[in-house]
Amino acid sequence: MKIICIGRNYAAHAAELGNEVPSEPVLFCKPDSAIIQRGNPFVIPTFSNDIHYELELVVKVNRLGKHIQKSFANRYYTEVTLGIDFTARDVQEAMKKKGLPWERAKAFDNSAFVSDRFFEVSALSNPILFTLKKNGEVVQEGNSALMLFDFDAIIEEVSKVFTLKIGDLLFTGTPAGVGKVESGDVLEGFLFNEQVFSLRIV
């Protein structure tokens, strides 16, 4: 399986990092080795002093497809959950300045947390509201209606570039409010008011 991520998919988040709103989705990938194994904490890597959380809705692909039209895109997933696109912001800023790829900042081991509790999209209210708490305080509040490219548009765009396979995960971008994690922090994700995960930072 592969992990495909969308960058700058919420205008307020693009603005908080000083980035322009993109005219087409910003795409990057994480390898399957990036996934945090079930029950493990996030371990801050030694090569960064500024690891950020990015809470995101994560869509699971359930059908093989390529060049999928937006009007058919909803046939290619049924489930969604919450995940965190951990980002070495200091490394990413250095890479951006040099015009270099982001893998060192975005694709390292443990950089992809995905809750193991998936939810049927059709059973959720629309728009989907989601929240991240750090040490009990709300730090990010997301609303899927604010995505610049919605799930179906993402699938259309991504499948122009990558063949989608069963089990692939799509990180759909983070809302505003990203910030640093420190050893000892606890991150909790909520879909509407239901807690979906709790993750320790060490």
Ligand code: MG
């Ligand atoms: Mg992200």
